[in-house]
């Protein structure tokens with residue numbers, strides 16, 4: 001795991017630079033960039049750094065294929081929707097073809113929404129047989145309880161082995177109904193970058209980094225790419241209990 005601890009403005013600049021490199025590598029090796037976004041504070045904090053110079057022109061936006069690590073089961077026009085936030089802070093400012101933005105269908109219930117999203121992954125990643133989708137980049141946040149995507153502490157979905165996308169009916173962070181990528185898919189990514197800011201995350205960050213061998217690991221702690229890179233970008237507030 002690689003930690004980057006910096007004041008918030010520098011943190012976002014450096015993180016944007018990593019995203020540029022990751023996208024360039026994917027495009028040069030595989031001709032496209034498969035990324036999954038998160039919601040929460042990330043769109044507002046990070047996306048303005050991607051949509052403005054010097055980063056904006058460094059990115060081949062037409063090569064992006066965009067999924068979500070999780071989505072809330074709310075209409076897409078609802079400000080609680082992760083798609084809505086991505087539109088506001090990213091899609092409205094860049095030229096990603098709309099056919100490459102894979103928005104979960106929120107007009108059906110969580111079970112069908114998750115199943116349809118899994119089929120979409122299968123189609124776009126050209127999966128046949130037993131393989132797992134392999135994202136070039138997953139952008140993840142972490143809640144103060146240590147949840148990531150919509151995988152919450154002590155939830156049975158932390159043990160999911162088969163499904164790539166699962167419905168959630170009981171998220172402790174509202175809204176309760178969501179869909180989420182599961183750990184096997186998350187941990188199969190080429191690169192995973194967490195953005196974690198704010199003092200309210202400091203206790204969970206401390207627990208994860210300094211008490212690594214706790215008996216019940218927090219969801220964010222279970223994110224360990226099998227054959228990929230893991231980066232944690234922490235602002236000084238989130239890192240404030242690390243006793244550096």
Ligand SMILES: O=C(O)[C@H](O)[C@@H](O)[C@H](O)[C@H](O)COP(=O)(O)O
Pocket residue numbers: 038039040041042070071072082140141142143144147148149150173
């Ligand atoms: O839709 C969501 O709720 C998210 O994708 C979720 O996993 C988020 O990333 C964390 O809760 C952190 O959110 P904050 O950055 O707002 O603390």
